[in-house]
């Protein structure tokens with residue numbers, strides 16, 4: 001089939017594709033036909049064959065889809081043992097062109113618009129394949145790889161399609177790519193918008209286990225992909241906000257990998273001062289620095305042949321970045337103060353961050369070469385607010401776990417209303433915050449004097465009120481709706497009223513109006529001018545009558561009264577601010 005015929009038959013398939021996988025299969029099949037035609041007509045006819053094709057879709061900073069087809073047979077590859085072309089990403093992104101690799105010689109050809117450029121004798125840092133990658137490719141007889149970019153509508157690169165072929169006779173030659181690279185580029189260009197727009201095929205959900213107790217519909221695809229990544233030797237980069245579960249996911253990856261019998265070690269850079277990072281990573285010899293009274297193994301040695309999870313990788317100092325880069329490239333390191341003790345590192349790395357590493361590279365805080373070395377298999381764990389479908393499962397799991405910790409064997413549950421309350425929250429602290437809230441609601445339910453806490457058969461039931469009270473303790477919940485924040489403030493107030501009523505120091509209802517005074521005070525502070533604050537709050541009438549300063553004073557008096565009743569140390573600051581506001585001359 002000519003390239004034109006291939007395109008003509010590909011387009012209707014792309015149009016009718018229901019999901020990413022269908023579109024990916026169609027474009028890969030078209031590409032296979034294209035390469036096979038070039039192979040049949042070329043000098044390597046009968047000596048070379050195509051092995052596989054993989055579509056990598058990784059817009060921004062994380063993989064979103066991945067799909068492979070293996071030949072012969074053309075079935076979906078369940079165990080993608082050959083994800084290795086991910087290393088070529090850097091070349092494709094930087095040069096925005098197709099790239100061919102001679103695996104045996106580790107040389108590379110860039111198909112630039114002005115004509116191809118050969119790159120030979122590349123230093124290790126620039127090699128398109130890591131050593132392990134190359135070994136594994138050779139292990140499955142891959143001699144040549146061709147990678148085509150998937151361009152985004154904005155002109156960037158959203159992904160790539162990698163084709164692997166085997167032809168020993170062509171080692172050191174350009175194989176068949178010169179005959180078909182243009183047609184392959186055209187097929188990729190036509191397919192790219194479909195691949196970017198189509199949803200993922202519903203995935204066979206990974207079964208939850210003790211390391212990953214919840215896998216809901218919104219993360220099933222990500223987890224499925226991570227299961228594939230887990231079994232690679234390449235570095236996995238787990239991005240995502242704090243408390244989303246990155247460390248736990250790293251442990252799960254380790255459990256899925258062939259290193260599962262070995263150790264899993266964590267190095268959290270947030271808790272290591274910059275000057276000690278090298279020592280913590282590589283270990284030290286006695287006398288290497290002041291205070292090094294005996295030899296000590298670093299995290300790499302402790303992890304042995306297992307997995308080392310480095311959390312908050314963005315906090316790594318530039319000096320330690322250079323050391324880590326060397327370990328990743330050469331698999332060798334030297335403990336501090338040990339001039340002759342170079343050691344081999346056989347550890348698998350997983351790194352975590354909640355920072356934008358590309359931004360850190362741009363700002364010069366993170367080495368670009370290290371970024372590409374650790375960005376081979378990136379995934380982004382979404383915040384809890386983006387996977388609320390999972391929230392009920394997580395809440396049940398966390399509640400059950402808390403209940404078991406207390407040694408109870410009776411049933412425990414959240415009412416549907418309580419779950420709805422949890423789902424209405426914004427969860428800036430993600431799973432960590434959910435765990436805290438569930439624990440707090442559990443404690444409140446237990447200590448509650450209401451008879452509703454423990455139901456028939458000794459069942460402990462957490463209802464909406466327990467959840468509400470637990471949530472009310474969360475101060476400054478940035479991101480949650482205004483109404484939710486006001487509601488929590490009201491809850492805190494009522495709880496305080498309740499507490500004081502018991503100790504015979506009640507708060508009368510009028511003092512609720514102190515809130516009005518606080519709003520006015522805040523507005524005056526924001527605008528820096530009393531008149532403007534009144535306009536802002538729609539009180540022009542008071543302003544016209546020139547008695548707004550009296551109104552403000554009256555409101556502030558209520559706040560002061562409340563402060564006198566409940567005030568503590570921090571409230572003194574507020575008291576002083578109010579004093580200053582009240583003394584502000586009218587009209588200013």
Ligand SMILES: Nc1ncnc2c1ncn2[C@@H]1O[C@H](COP(=O)(O)OP(=O)(O)OP(=O)(O)O)[C@@H](O)[C@H]1O
Nearest residue numbers: 211212213241242243244245246247248431432435
């Ligand atoms: N797989 C899990 N099983 C049980 N609890 C979990 C799991 N994942 C997350 N959690 C809960 O969320 C909390 C935070 O998880 P984790 O430490 O993995 O998040 P993180 O994204 O690494 O956070 P940070 O970026 O702050 O280090 C845990 O302490 C636990 O309460």
